[in-house]
Amino acid sequence: MNSAQSLIENRPTSVAHLFLSRVEATPDREAYRYPVPVDEQAADSTPGAEQWRSMTWAQAAERVKAIAAGLMALGILPEERVAISSSTRIEWILADLGVMCAGAATTAVYPSTNADETTYILADSGSRAIFAEDAAQLAKVLGERAQLPELGHVIVFDAPAELPEPEGVEVLSLAELEARGALHLADHPDAVAKTVQAIDREQLATLIYTSGTTGRPKGVRLVHDCWAYQAAAQVASGLLVEGDMQFLWLPLSHVFGKTLTSGAMQLGVVIAVDGRVERIIHNLPEVKPTYMAAAPRIFEKVYNGIAAKARAGGSAKYRIFQWAAGVAREYAKATERSAVQTGTRSAPLALTVQHALADKLVYAKIREAFGGRMRACISGSAALAPDIGYFFSGAGVHILEGYGLTETSAGSTVNRGEGYRIGTVGPPLPGTEVRIAEDGEILLRGPGVMRGYHNLPEQTAEVLESDGWFHTGDIGEVDPDGFLRITDRKKDMFKTSSGKYVAPSEVEGRFKAVCPFVGNVLVIGSGRNYCTALITLDESAIMPWAKAHGLAGKSYAEVCASAEVHRLIDGSVARLNAGLQRWQTVKRFTVLPRDLDIEHGELTPSLKVKRPVVERRYAEVIESMYEGAREA
Structure with a gap:
């Protein structure tokens, strides 16, 4: 048996087992690094200054056990759900580990999720408690309290000076929860150890709700073995190596971000964690990571x-x-x-x-x-333009593209080492199988595949076969060396009125490579006699160009609407079309007055475009690109 196979076959029983084993093996090794404000009372401090603080595995364990015991003191039982609604930060990781070491399961909620959908997720999951990042997240939960009869406790990371005392729900700070946990451990010193020992591989660890491009999100049931497998597979494939320093900024509410914490535990490498996207450019030279994942x-x-x-x-x-x-x-x-x-x-x-x-x-x-x-x-969650x-x-800067879904606990295939091939998403991780169906759909099977959608047996049966094969909804092909190439989303591919198939993501990826000003692009043409495109521009790239080309003083929206920018983008579209088949070419385009964003519901939290939402919002614009025109 080779070392990779041994790692997969001898993986830990649960994430909780994995964590406590790591603590026992290297208690004094650095586990996490996170930013904290500099003491403004210090003589040499500047307002808003920050510094990075380290936490050892032993220090992390002390807090995780206190959180786990605190949840037990609140009456949280094994496999009951405890939600986390917060940006990526050290407290998210500690709370998640605390939930799992209490035998409970984490319900991941994006902090950007609106109150209505947050309420739906908490109700559908039956969450008994929630970790809320701050007053804004707290208000979102309490405002819908009447619809959440099972929710009994809210624990706030950044608690206000005075916590509210709403009827029927207890609100406490994270520090107060940990204090309760310490008291519980004083009376029951082996409470956490016994609970962890009782966890088995198939026990629910996490509910992650698909961000969904249409309809209500579905809760994906990921058991402890999903994450234990991911941890072992990341190390077995060489994605992580001894001495790595991982910079983690991805949303931990998303499967891509969360899976990265497991691999680090398996090998004991350091994670520097800070979810503020605007700080990435400042953090990288300070942290000096060896490894980072991004969309x-x-x-x-x-x-x-x-x-x-x-x-x-x-x-x-x-x-x-x-x-x-x-x-x-x-x-x-x-x-x-x-x-x-x-x-x-x-x-x-x-x-x-x-x-x-x-x-x-x-x-x-x-x-x-x-x-x-x-x-x-590592690049994932959407296609990276080959150029x-x-x-x-x-x-x-080696970007290793990978592939996976929420339903496969993230990584299923990934490029690795010096053998990566751009334009592919690599071979399968050890222990995962890939098969291409007759219609070109990618099917996956392995320990990382979900155990089903929460409370949705019929929808589970639509995508998960009895022998474990999961239907991804993506179209692809496997080359003779086992590298997988994604062609398009099965549901996104369209046929023009002349009967020609178009894979829009391929055309969109090529456009991003030829136009350095693009923010997002959406190619349209289903049932039409030619393709068109909705194009948004990256404000940080187009505004300096605009200033240098006689548009100084214009607003971003005015720049997007200008004749100068239309000519600029028209040139990029011409370069795009030169490399396409005739039926793929973009005949007309519209530059939108703003970029797509999460706030308007046009992007998922992992930055995927919600095509139906965008097409509905700009239906009149799309129709105008087909009025009075025919294919040349």
Whole structure:
């Protein structure tokens, strides 16, 4: 039996077992790092300054056990649900571990979820208690208290000076919960240990509600074995290695963020945690991580920002950037071909010389912006435009694209090490099987697959076969070396009126590669005689361009509506169309006055576009692109 197989087969019984085993093995090793405000009373402090504080595994265990015992003192029983509605922060991780060490199950709630949907999730899950981040999250819950008869306790991370005392529900601070837990442990010192010992593999650990592009979200039942498998598979595949420092900013309410905490426990590597997206660019040089995961939109924004900065530096600097970007892509493609053919990455001498010069002029600065030690970035939740992947690969920032769903506890396939292939989502993780159905749909089977949708047996039966195969709803293909390539969402592919199939994500990905100003793009054409597109622009990229092209003083919306910007985007659409089949080409487009966002319900919290929502909202705009026109 090889080491990878041994890791999978001998994985821990539960996340709680995994955590306590890690604490026992390396109690004094650093586990987590998190930002705290600098003491403003200090002589050398500046307002708003922060510093990173460390927490060992032993220190984490002390707090986790207190939280677990506190929940027991509140009467929370095994497999009962306890929700968490908070941004990504150290308290989220501690609360989640506390819930699981109490034998209960975490209901993950995005803090951006509105009151109506939060109420639905809490009611559908039957959550008995909830950890609320702050006064805003507290108010959201208490405002709908009448619809939540099972909810008896709210624990607040950032508690106000005076906690409310609503009828029928107890509100307490996290510190108060931990104090109760300490008292409970004083009377029952082995309470947590006994509870953890009784947890089995199939015990519910987490309910994560799909963000859903249509209708109400569905609660995905993920048992302890799902997360224990993910932890073992991440290490067995080499995604995490000894000495790694992981920077974690992804939403922990999302399966992609949450699975990363399990692998770190398996190997005992450090997680630096801070969910504030606006702090990423500041945090990376401070933390100097070796490993980070993100959605493609983050890498697209970084690329657009680099291009905008070069453009702002003048025509000479921008020409150097464009040359370096081209060299990066060619170098990445050449070394990838070499790796496939010979097993080692190399490039022709002339290209290698150009790459070395470009590295001194451009790439080294990009790597420094990532902290200077980045071994790998994992990209997931949506497709990464290949040209973006090739650019970063050539610049020495290796983006390993992976694939998984909430229903598979995140990772199912992933590129890894030096053998990654851009444009694919890699081979399956050890212990996971991939099969392509006759209609091209990707089917997955393995320990990470959910045990069903909560309270929805009929919808479970629609996607989960009795022999364990899960229907993903995605279309793809597996190459001879076992690398999976995603073609499109089964439900997103459309047929034009001439009978030609179009995979919109493919066209959208290509457009993102040729247009450094794009925010989001939605290709439309189902039942139509040609394709059109709704396009939004990245404000941080387009506004500097606008200032340099006679549009200074204009608002973002005015810039988007300008003739100058229309000509700019028209050029990008022309470059896109030059590489497409005739039936795929975009004949007309509209630049929208603002980017898509979560607040308007157009993006999921993991930044996927809700196509039906956007198409309904801009129905008149879409119709106008087809009025009085025919295919040329």
